[in-house]
Amino acid sequence: xxxxxxxxxxxxxxxxxxxxxxxxxxxxxxxxxxxxxxxxxxxxxxxxxxxxxxxxxxxxxxxxxxxxxxxxxxxxxxxxxxxxxxxxxxxxxxxxxxxxxxxxxxxxxxxxxxxxxxxxxxxxxxxxxxxxxxxxxxxxxxxxxxxxxxxxxxxxxxxxxxxxxxxxxxxxxxxxxxxxxxxxxxxxxxxxxxxxxxxxxxxxxxxxxxxxxxxxxxxxxxxxxxxxxxxxxxxxxxxxxxxxxxxxxxxxxxxxxxxxxxxxxxxxxxxxxxxxxxxxxxxxxxxxxxxxxxxxxxxxxxxxxxxxxxxxxxxxxx
Amino acid sequence: xxxxxxxxxxxxxxxxxxxxxxxxxxxxxxxxxxxxxxxxxxxxxxxxxxxxxxxxxxxxxxxxxxxxxxxxxxxxxxxxxxxxxxxxxxxxxxxxxxxxxxxxxxxxxxxxxxxxxxxxxxxxxxxxxxxxxxxxxxxxxxxxxxxxxxxxxxxxxxxxxxxxxxxxxxxxxxxxxxxxxxxxxxxxxxxxxxxxxxxxxxxxxxxxxxxxxxxxxxxxxxxxxxxxxxxxxxxxxxxxxxxxxxxxxxxxxxxxxxxxxxxxxxxxxxxxxxxxxxxxxxxxxxxxxxxxxxxxxxxxxxxxxxxxxxxxxxxxxxxxxxxxxxxxxxxxxxxxxxxxxxxxxxxxxxxxxxxxxxxxxxxxxxxxxxxxxxxxxxxxxxxxxxxxxxxxxxxxxxxxxxxxxxxxxxxxxxxxxxxxxxxxxxxxxxxxxxxxxxxxxxxxxxxxxxxxxxxxxxxxxxxxxxxxxxxxxxxxxxxxxxxxxxxxxxxxxxxxxxxxxxxxx
Numbered sequence: 175x176x177x178x179x180x181x182x183x184x185x186x187x188x189x190x191x192x193x194x195x196x197x198x199x200x201x202x203x204x205x206x207x208x209x210x211x212x213x214x215x216x217x218x219x220x221x222x223x224x225x226x227x228x229x230x231x232x233x234x235x236x237x238x239x240x241x242x243x244x245x246x247x248x249x250x251x252x253x254x255x256x257x258x259x260x261x262x263x264x265x266x267x268x269x270x271x272x273x274x275x276x277x278x279x280x281x282x283x284x285x286x287x288x289x290x291x292x293x294x295x296x297x298x299x300x301x302x303x304x305x306x307x308x309x310x311x312x313x314x315x316x317x318x319x320x321x322x323x324x325x326x327x328x329x330x331x332x333x334x335x336x337x338x339x340x341x342x343x344x345x346x347x348x349x350x351x352x353x354x355x356x357x358x359x360x361x362x363x364x365x366x367x368x369x370x371x372x373x374x375x376x377x378x379x380x381x382x383x384x385x386x387x388x389x390x391x392x393x394x395x396x397x398x399x400x401x402x403x404x405x406x407x408x409x410x411x412x413x414x415x416x417x418x419x420x421x422x423x424x425x426x427x428x429x430x431x432x433x434x435x436x437x438x439x440x441x442x443x444x445x446x447x448x449x450x451x452x453x454x455x456x457x458x459x460x461x462x463x464x465x466x467x468x469x470x471x472x473x474x475x476x477x478x479x480x481x482x483x484x485x486x487x488x489x490x491x492x
Numbered sequence: 493x494x495x496x497x498x499x500x501x502x503x504x505x506x507x508x509x510x511x512x513x514x515x516x517x518x519x520x521x522x523x524x525x526x527x528x529x530x531x532x533x534x535x536x537x538x539x540x541x542x543x544x545x546x547x548x549x550x551x552x553x554x555x556x557x558x559x560x561x562x563x564x565x566x567x568x569x570x571x572x573x574x575x576x577x578x579x580x581x582x583x584x585x586x587x588x589x590x591x592x593x594x595x596x597x598x599x600x601x602x603x604x605x606x607x608x609x610x611x612x613x614x615x616x617x618x619x620x621x622x623x624x625x626x627x628x629x630x631x632x633x634x635x636x637x638x639x640x641x642x643x644x645x646x647x648x649x650x651x652x653x654x655x656x657x658x659x660x661x662x663x664x665x666x667x668x669x670x671x672x673x674x675x676x677x678x679x680x681x682x683x684x685x686x687x688x689x690x691x692x693x694x695x696x697x698x699x700x701x702x703x704x705x706x707x708x709x710x711x712x713x714x715x716x717x718x719x720x721x722x723x724x725x726x727x728x729x730x731x732x733x734x735x736x737x738x739x740x741x742x743x744x745x746x747x748x749x750x751x752x753x754x755x756x757x758x759x760x761x762x763x764x765x766x767x768x769x770x771x772x773x774x775x776x777x778x779x780x781x782x783x784x785x786x787x788x789x790x791x792x793x794x795x796x797x798x799x800x801x802x803x804x805x806x807x808x809x810x811x812x813x814x815x816x817x818x819x820x821x822x823x824x825x826x827x828x829x830x831x832x833x834x835x836x837x838x839x840x841x842x843x844x845x846x847x848x849x850x851x852x853x854x855x856x857x858x859x860x861x862x863x864x865x866x867x868x869x870x871x872x873x874x875x876x877x878x879x880x881x882x883x884x885x886x887x888x889x890x891x892x893x894x895x896x897x898x899x900x901x902x903x904x905x906x907x908x909x910x911x912x913x914x915x916x917x918x919x920x921x922x923x924x925x926x927x928x929x930x931x932x933x934x935x936x937x938x939x940x941x942x943x944x945x946x947x948x949x950x951x952x953x954x955x956x957x958x959x960x961x962x963x964x965x966x967x968x969x970x971x972x973x974x975x976x977x978x979x980x981x982x983x984x985x986x987x988x989x990x991x992x993x994x995x996x997x
Contacts, residue, residue, distance in 0.1 A: 348612040350605055357591045357602055364589035368602050369574025427593035484641030 176421035176429075179472075180436040184443065191447045198450045201327045207446050208332040209322070209397055213238075213390050214438040215335045217409070218416040219342055220386030222434035223379045225417055226346075228359040228426025229284035231273055231380060232410045234387045236295035239406030241265045241391030243299065246308035246401050255317045262392035263385050269295060270384020274377035292410065303403035310399030321396025331393050338386065343431045355379060359426025415462055416441050419469040441465065502565055504529050504693045505550060505581060505662045510559035512545055519545040521717045522559070527662060527693040532684060534704040534725070535697045537714035537737055538927035543697055546714065547664055550695070551583045552576030582655030586667040586925070588647035592640035597622040599639050600654045625653040629683055643788070645676040652683060663687060664695040669703055670925050673788045673953045674988060681707055699927060701730045702956065713737055738929050746960025747932070749939045753963070754778035755813075757947035758830075758916045760799060763808035768794045769971040772808070776916060776947040781938060783962030783982075784951045786991045790968040792951045793835050796918050800832040801825045812916060826855075829915030833905050833922060835951075837898075841905035844894040848886055849875040851893055852908045878907035883933065899930030906937065917941060920951045935961060955984055969993040 192198050217234050224231045241262040248258040269291065276287045310318050324330050346352035354375055358365045366372055395401060420437025422429030444461050448454070503526035512520040520542045527533055537543050548554045549561065552570030560567040563579055570576040573583075590599050597618050606617040622635035631649050633642075639650065648668055655663055665684070669677045684707065688694055696708055704711060705725060712722040713736040720736045758776040763769070769791035776782045784792050798805045804820035811817065812828040825832075834840035842851055852875035853860060860870040876889055884903045886896060893904055902922065909917065919938070923931040938961065942948050952958050958965055965982045967975040967990035975990035 350603060350611075350613060353594070353598060353605075353613070354603065356594060357598075360591035360593040361589060364591055367573055367589055369572065369577065370603060427591065481641060 177433045177436055180420060180433065180440055184436065184440050187440075187443065187447055191450050195450045195452075198447075203446075203450075204327040205324055205329050207443055208327075209329045210445065211439045211442040212329065212331045212335045213394050213397065214412065214416055214442050215435045216338060216386050216390040216393065217413050218420065218434040218438040219335075219339055219431045220383035220390075221413050221417050222420070222422045222429065222431045223342070223346075223355060224284075224383045225422045225424060226359045226426055226429060227355050227376055227379050228362065228424075229277055229376065229379070230288060230414065230424070231270075231383050232285065232288040232414075233269065233273060233291040233295055234383070234413055235406040235409035235411075236292050236299060237266055237269045237384060237387045237406070238391045238394060238409055239401070239404070240269075240295055240299040240302070241388040242395045242401045242405055243303055243308065245392045245395050246313065249314060249317060249395075250308060250312040255314060255320075258317075258395075259389070259392040262395075263388040266384040266386070266388020266391065267381055268384070270381040270387070271377070273384065274380030277380065278373040278376040296407070300403045303401075306402070308395070308399070308401040313395070313399055317396055318399055321393070321399070331397060334389075334393065338389070339431060339435050346431065351375065351378070356427050359428075361427070412441065412462070413438075415466045419465050421469070421473070423473055437469075501529055503527055503562070504564060506562040506565075507546070507549065507556075508560045508562060510546075510549060510556040510561070512549060512554055512557050519717055520549070520556075523714070523717070523719045524559075525712055525719065525722065527695055529661065529691045529693045530688055531710065532688050532694040532696050532708045534708035534711040535695055535714070536701075536704060536711055536733060538929050541714040541737070541927075542717040543714055544666070545717075547583060547666055547695075547697070550576070550662075550664060551581060577658055577660075580659060580661035581664070582658055582660035582662065583664045583666065584648060584651045584655065584668055586670055588644065588651050590639040590642075590647055590650060593638060595636045595638055596633055596642075596650055597635035599650055600625065600657050604657075621657070622653070625656055628656065629653060629686075631679075644671040645679070645788075648672075648680065649683070652687075656687075660692065662693045662695070664697075666697050667699065667925065668696075669698055669700060671788075674955070675787065675992075677703070699925070699931070700954070701733055701928075704733070705730070734928055737927075746957070747936045747939050748781075748961060749943045751779040751943050751963075753780040754945065757813060758799070758949065759809075759811040759814075760795075761809045761811075763795065763798060763810065764806050765794065765798055765803065766806050769798075769968070772968075772973050774966055774973065774976070776949050778915075778945045778947050779942050780963045781942050781948045781950055781961055783958040783965045784949060784968065785953075785955070785958050785965055785987050786968035788953065789970075790991065791971040792968050793920055795968070796832060796920055796949070796951060799825075800830055800918065802832075826912065829913075831909035831912055831914035831917050833902075833909055833917070833919040835920040835924075837901055837905050841908075842893050842901060845892055847890045848879060848884070848893055848896070848904055849889045851904055852878055852911060855908050855912045874911060875907075878911045879904070882907050882910070882937065897927075897930075899926040899934075902926055902934065903930070906934070910941070914946060916947045916949070918949045918951070921953065922950060923952075923954065923957060955987060958982075958987065959984070967991050 197203065217238065221231055221234060244265050245258040245262040248261050249255060273288055273291055276282065277284045280287065320330055346355070354370045357368065357370060358372060358375055416438040417434045418424065419440060420429065420433035420435065422434050441462055445458050448457055506526045508524050510520055510523050523546060535543055535546070545554065549556055552573045552575055555569060568579065600622055601618050606614040606621065608614040619635045626633055629649060629652065633646060633649065642650070668680060672680065684694055698704055708725055710722065710724050711733065713720040713733065715737060754777055756775045757778050761773050763772045772795055786792050794803065797803045799810050801817065801820055801822040801824065809816055812830060815828060817828060818824045838844060849872055853871040856871065856874050860867050860874065879889060882903045884900050884907065886900065893901055896904065923934050938948055938950065950961060959982055962982065963979050965977040965987055966973055967977065967987055969991055970993065974993065977986055
């Protein structure tokens with residue numbers, strides 16, 4: 175199974191790194207690993223839902239940036255941290271709704287729509303942020319501490335992401351509307367004929383993705399404390415890579431959020447593993463690329479094998 | 493209009509004076525129809541006669557412009573197909589619409605799963621219900637198996653199970669047998685009869701007239717959107733039915749000209765592809781129509797693909813006019829004069845979004861390209877010439893092929909290949925999903941080609957077609973050629989015996 179394979183690769187990678195650098199898996203080291211992954215795991219979970227319906231949301235990077243800034247401005251002005259987080263989530267929901275409406279009503283391919291909103295949201299963000307910057311000094315101490323703190327090696331933020339992940343996975347497996355997302359992606363025409371409320375489901379998927387991205391924006395602020403007009407730029411590519419590596423195929427209808435989360439974990443850990451092994455970080459992008467192509471190649475080979483095995487099985491029974 | 497019995501049960505579903513137009517096209521004109529429980533009712537008509545619109549109106553996909561849809565005598569208006577389904581009307585479409593990534597159980601119960609506490613799906617109950625449905629239909633499919641890779645016949649069974657799970661009282665089957673072979677059709681008919689005996693009203697659409705006579709008790713014929721007649725099948729002949737459908741006397745469906753076969757044009761010797769077909773040898777002479785029969789999965793299409801070079805073979809030889817073909821190179825096959833009209837015209841024979849003109853022109857790029865640039869004028873005249881010769885019905889040659897009916901699409905594929913002036917023509921299921929009138933035209937065309945000296949290899953699962961058109965019948969069974977039967981000896985029994993492996997090789 176795909177998820178087990180990724181987990182295996184991840185464990186092997188960690189094992190090799192630990193062998194090469196025994197300081198790698200210190201308490202701080204593990205904490206950093208998990209913290210770095212948290213943001214990507216959250217956004218990848220949301221993105222997975224959209225991809226399962228055979229769509230995509232390329233605007234997540236811009237949404238991340240603008241929601242982080244919104245939360246930051248609120249906190250800088252003396253607002254309550256919880257309100258700041260809620261603000262970020264609401265803003266994310268708003269943009270998710272926008273994407274969802276455009277895709278479900280406009281009949282324009284999701285790739286094109288969310289590419290457009292990627293630029294629009296980034297544009298709004300740039301104008302709003304201007305040349306300003308939020309730094310950790312602007313934020314309440316408790317907020318920043320929570321962001322980098324945790325229970326022994328497990329950061330608070332990672333626990334939040336884990337809770338969201340498990341809840342989402344449970345919903346997708348055990349609730350009809352969750353299964354309908356898979357149906358939508360597997361065969362949109364059949365879904366329509368089966369009476370599935372297609373528009374409503376697509377809208378829900380995008381809104382959820384936006385909400386999670388907003389939450390990720392708030393957590394980003396808590397973790398890094400630093401936000402400017404470029405925050406989140408290019409992030410959408412990493413998110414898409416994580417999701418694909420995690421086995422959520424772009425043709426829709428299959429894959430799990432656990433897979434997407436593991437893909438996110440794998441990709442971010444490459445970032446930690448390389449410095450620990452003394453390899454320059456410039457290799458990160460290249461390795462991400464290799465993993466992505468490997469993932470797609472494996473998907474294709476498996477699909478071909480399964481198809482020919484099933485065909486042989488059918489021929490024998492005919 | 494004759495009623496089966498005025499004192500019998502009331503119709504469960506009926507149309508009264510229904511008309512439906514799409515823009516300028518009047519698809520249905522004042523059509524009335526009654527479906528009674530415990531009866532299988534046939535719907536006949538050529539492509540474009542309005543059958544598909546009628547089905548979709550009954551199923552709640554379309555709303556009639558005028559007239560009424562009556563359920564148990566009371567007028568209804570279904571907001572959408574889901575509502576029609578909840579009311580007990582189920583449609584089994586020709587192309588099963590399943591979710592390939594989801595399990596059979598999920599496919600059947602999508603949107604209506606049994607629940608347990610807090611709105612969660614009860615997976616165990618869903619699986620049990622699916623197993624029960626399978627048992628009721630007499631089929632043993634694994635509920636947890638993904639729908640991907642199921643044969644068309646099995647997919648249909650899943651669709652029927654889906655209909656049953658809705659407690660369907662009306663079952664509308666749109667050309668369910670088009671992609672099935674003998675045994676699968678028999679299994680399907682058994683299931684339909686069981687459902688009929690349990691009180692369902694079945695509307696059965698098929699182009700195969702013998703099936704209509706075998707399964708149904710009454711028939712409604714449509715032509716150009718109008719209902720021509722609704723009558724019992726007892727006392728009707730196939731010719732009567734065809735006459736109603738086409739509006740004129742149709743010459744034989746299988747016009748066969750007597751031709752003296754010439755030299756061997758295609759020679760296949762001991763062709764083998766590991767795990768697919770083994771040791772296949774046959775010849776096709778000029779002027780012959782050789783039929784290739786067999787059950788689905790016997791390997792016929794695979795042999796055709798290997799001969800043409802689409803797939804590689806592992807052993808054996810293919811020769812055209814005595815010259816061997818290169819393994820796995822369609823371009824050499826084409827250069828030698830081979831042409832292949834594939835089984836799946838939509839996915840393999842046509843570029844659906846491209847114009848008729850360019851589709852036909854695809855095989856002529858060698859002659860219509862000068863110095864790397866397309867000579868559009870040459871392409872147009874070549875395409876027009878062949879479209880007219882084959883009597884393709886279209887509005888403009890620049891229209892895309894997905895606007896054409898199935899029969900006309902098939903003609904475009906034929907035009908594309910005939911324009912290359914082939915010596916050997918391989919056709920795979922040439923008249924599948926095509927109306928009676930066009931079928932006859934295609935058969936006439938094949939006969940004429942043979943008379944002109946082309947060697948024709950015809951793969952078909954339509955037994956009457958094979959028996960009507962072929963000079964010799966080759967039969968394949970599980971990857972091997974089990975029989976070669978000359979025309980005088982070819983009967984349903986002999987061909988089926990060889991196809992199911994019962995006859996000695």
